[in-house]
Amino acid sequence: GAGVSQSPSNKVTEKGKDVELRCDPISGHTALYWYRQSLGQGLEFLIYFQGNSAPDKSGLPSDRFSAERTGGSVSTLTIQRTQQEDSAVYLCASTPGLAGNNEQFFGPGTRLTVL
Amino acid sequence: AQSVTQLDSQVPVFEEAPVELRCNYSSSVSVYLFWYVQYPNQGLQLLLKYLSGSTLVESINGFEAEFNKSQTSFHLRKPSVHISDTAEYFCAVRGNSGNTPLVFGKGTRLSVIA
Numbered sequence: 001g002a003g004v005s006q007s008p009s010n011k012v013t014e015k016g017k018d019v020e021l022r023c024d025p026i027s028g029h030t031a032l033y034w035y036r037q038s039l040g041q042g043l044e045f046l047i048y049f050q051g052n053s054a055p056d057k058s059g060l061p062s063d064r065f066s067a068e069r070t071g072g073s074v075s076t077l078t079i080q081r082t083q084q085e086d087s088a089v090y091l092c093a094s095t096p097g098l099a100g101n102n103e104q105f106f107g108p109g110t111r112l113t114v115l
Numbered sequence: 116a117q118s119v120t121q122l123d124s125q126v127p128v129f130e131e132a133p134v135e136l137r138c139n140y141s142s143s144v145s146v147y148l149f150w151y152v153q154y155p156n157q158g159l160q161l162l163l164k165y166l167s168g169s170t171l172v173e174s175i176n177g178f179e180a181e182f183n184k185s186q187t188s189f190h191l192r193k194p195s196v197h198i199s200d201t202a203e204y205f206c207a208v209r210g211n212s213g214n215t216p217l218v219f220g221k222g223t224r225l226s227v228i229a
Contacts, residue, residue, distance in 0.1 A: 033216055042221035043159075043205060050213075059216070091159065093217075101147055101166045104217060106159040 002026075004107035006092050012113045013082055021077045021110045025094030032075050033095075033104060034067060038088040046090075049075065082114045117142040117208045121220035128196055129228050136191040136223045138180075138206030148189040149207040149217065150180055159205070165189065166211075176200075201227045 005024045013019050025032050034046040045059040049069040060066070064082075069075040079086055089111050093104040122137045140146065150162040163174040170182040180191045189206060203224050207217040 035216075035219075040221075043207075043217075043219035045216040045218070048216050056216070093159075101164075101211070103161055103164070106151075108158040 004092055004094055004105050006090075006107040006110050008110060009108065010111045010113075012115065014115050015084060016081055018078065018080045019082055019112065021079075021090050021112070023075045023077070023092030023094075023107060025073065025075070025092070026096075026105055027073075029094035029096050029105075030072070031095045031097075031102075032069055033093045034075070034077050035091045035093065036088045037091055037109070041088075043091070046077070079112075082112075084114050087112055087114045117144075117146060117210065117218045119206050119208055119218055119220035121206055121223050123223050124221065125224045125226065127226045127228060130198055131195045133194050134192065134196050134200075134225065136204050136206075136225065138189045138191065138220060140187050140189065140206070140208045142187075142208060142210070145211045146208045147211050148180075148182055149209075150174075150178070150189070150191050151205045151207060151219075152202050153205065153222075154202045162191075162204070196225070196227050198227050198229060200225060 007022045030051045032049045035043045037043050047067045048056040064080045067077045089109040091109045092107045095102040095104045118141050120139045128134045148165040151159045152162045163172045165182040173179045178193045203222045205222045206220040209215050209217050
């Protein structure tokens with residue numbers, strides 16, 4: 001597609017349930033990032049994939065959070081046993097190549113609400 | 116590691132007035148600097164960026180930002196705002212080697228009043 005897409009756009013779940021959020025990066029982009037936008041917290045980095053390298057998971061807030069990137073393209077962020085504090089907008093971004101001056105292109109986000 | 120401080124969480128300003136949104140950063144390495152804008156109910160869009168060269172960078176809609184290394188600042192300015200500039204603005208930095216993640220400030224909500 002023309003840009004980064006994410007699905008679903010909105011997700012409402014009950015506390016304790018697992019959720020999966022999907023990101024389709026721009027075709028050919030080698031790097032993919034997940035961020036979380038919480039009210040009052042701004043944007044926080046979660047995890048980063050670069051090509052076939054091991055992902056940088058340093059931003060994941062707990063072991064309930066995990067992510068995969070299959071075939072160097074689509075990525076899924078999984079949150080197990082969701083808690084109310086997980087409610088946020090989850091943003092995915094992708095960037096081409098390895099150069100540090102590459103722009104990150106953001107998707108529209110998935111708004112997660114944990115009841 | 117880097118960090119970003121946006122000193123103002125909300126900035127109300129009258130239409131056609133000038134505005135400055137402040138951003139300070141800290142980093143142990145050289146950085147690239149970015150301003151992103153998020154209009155109501157929309158995703159993040161890159162507004163402008165500083166990579167190297169001229170310290171004054173401009174966007175297509177009249178915003179500009181100046182990289183000041185000695186003051187570790189990257190303030191965003193516009194001489195005359197419009198109602199359509201109402202949005203949340205995020206300052207971000209990243210190290211200038213590799214594809215490291217962006218480190219964002221907490222955002223400044225600009226409200227333009229008619």
